[in-house]
Amino acid sequence: MGAKLFTAAVTAVGAFRTRSSRRRSFSSSTNTGRKPRIASPKKLTTPSISNPKDVEKGDTVDGIEWADEQNQVLAQVRCGSSVFITGSAGSGKTLLLQHIIGVLEQVHGPQKVFVTASTGVAACAIRGQTLHSFAAIGFGKADRDTLVDRVLLNKSATKRWKKVKALVIDEVSMVDAEMFENLEFIARQVKSSNKVWGGIQLVVSGDFFQLPPITSQYGKQFAFEADCWDASFDAQVELKKIFRQSDPRLIKLLDGMRKGKGDSEDLEVLKQSCLLSEPDSSVVRLYPRIEDVKRVNNERMESLGEQVFMYKAIDGGIDGFKRGIVADQLEICRGARVMLIKNLDTKSQLCNGATGTVAGFFLAKQNSSLGEYLPLVRFDSGIQMIIEPERWEIVEGGKVVAWREQIPLILAWALSVHKCQGMTLDTLHTDLSRAFGYGMVYVALSRVRSLEGLSLSGFNPFKIKAHPKVVHFYEQLGSHKLLKDDEADDRMKEVCADC
C-alpha cells in the first residue's frame, strides 16, 4: 500500500410443515443530513430474556413485537420440538434465532446448548462457533465410522457431543447433505442412542434459495436431501412476513428473484435501477469474488493518500478465534468508507451494516486495548461516534472458549456477496453480469432496504436463477401443519424425561 503506515495498535496481540407422525428413531447408516452529534458506545443487544414470563408470553421482547408466525415457532421450541425455520431474506430468522437461544438456555441450561453456523460470519452474529469446529470431524472426507472415531479420540469433542441437549445451526443452506447425515450419525453413536440425532433438540435456520453448499453438483447436495432430514424435525416453518423491506414492489421483485422467475414487471423495476454512470463512492459495491473486493478497497484507500492507522486484533481463550468478518488487522485512514460490524445502539441506527466515513483519529480518553488513537466515524445517518474496541466471544456450552477484541469496522467501498449474507444495507451497487451460481443475485439484492438504495449494472436476466431441487423442496413445504397440542405435550414430556 502506497500510503504511509501508522501503527496505532498495541500488538500484544407462515407455512408450517410438521411431520404427521412423531419424530422416530433413525438408524440409517448408509454413507450416502442531520446535525452531527457525538454518541458514546453502548453495550448491546441480542434480545435477551431477563424474565421467564417474557418467554411464556413470547410476544414482546426488547421492543420487538413478534409476528404470529414467529410466536408459533417460539411456542414449538419452548415445548421441546426440533424445528427448521426458513423464509425469505429479511423475514427475521436470525433475530428470532437469537431469542430462541435464550429460550433454549432456560429450558436446558446454558451448558447444554450449543450454537453453531455454517460460516464464521454467520456464527459471529449469534455468538456461536462454526459447525465444523463444534463437530470436530475435520474437513477431509472420511467414512462415518472414521468420523466417529475422530470424535471419540478427542476428549473435549466427546464431552461436547455427550453434553449437548440443544443444537442450533444457522445458515443451513451452506451445509451439504453428507455433512448433515454424518452429524446425525455421530450424535446417535456418541450418545449411544437410537433416537434421531441421539435425542438432541435441533433448531436449524436458513433459506435454501440463498447461497448453496460448496459441493459437487452431482448426487445429493442440499441438507434437505439428507436421508434423516424429515425425521430430524417436528416442525418445518416458513416465515412469510418480510421486515427488512416495506415497499411492496421491492418485496414482490425479491420474491421473484428468490424463486428465479421475475416477471416482466419485476425486470422493468430492475432495469430502472440500472445506472448509466458510476454510483458515488458512498454506495457499497457487492462483488461475487473476494479478489475484486480487496482490489477496490485497496485502490480507494491508496487514492486518498492519507496516513493509515492499523489495529491488530487481540485474541484470547483456549480455542483460537476462527476467522469471521472481524479483521485480523484493520487498516483505515481519514476519508475511508467503513461499515459497523456490531450492533452498538440499534435505536440510533448504529447497527451491524451501518456505513459511514472516517472523519479522523482521536486520542482515546482511557487506555484503549488497541492503541492510543481511535477512529471517529461520521455515519451516513448523521451521527458521529468515536469507535472503541469491541469484544466478540465464541461461547460453547455456556463457556467462553475464544474471544477477539477489535475495532468493529471493516472497509466498505466493496464487500463480497458471501460476507454480506445476513446484512441489511441502505445503499448498494452490484454488477449482475458477474454473478455466478444459484442464489447469488438474490442474496445481493435482498440486502437493500429500499429501491432508492439499489443501483445495478450489467443487467442480465439469465443470472437470476433458483436451483430446481430447492424450488421443489419449497413447493412441498407449503401444505403442512403445526404440531397438534397433544403431540406437543407428549414431546415436552419426552424432552423433560431426557433432561
Ligand SMILES: Nc1ncnc2c1ncn2[C@@H]1O[C@H](COP(=O)(O)OP(=O)(O)OP(=O)(O)O)[C@@H](O)[C@H]1O
Ligand atoms: N418481529 C419483528 N419486528 C420488527 N423487526 C423485525 C422483526 N423480526 C425481524 N426484524 C428485523 O428485520 C430485519 C431482518 O431480520 P433478520 O436479519 O433476522 O432476517 P433474516 O431472515 O435472518 O434475513 P437473511 O436471510 O437475509 O439473513 C432486521 O433488521 C430485524 O431486526
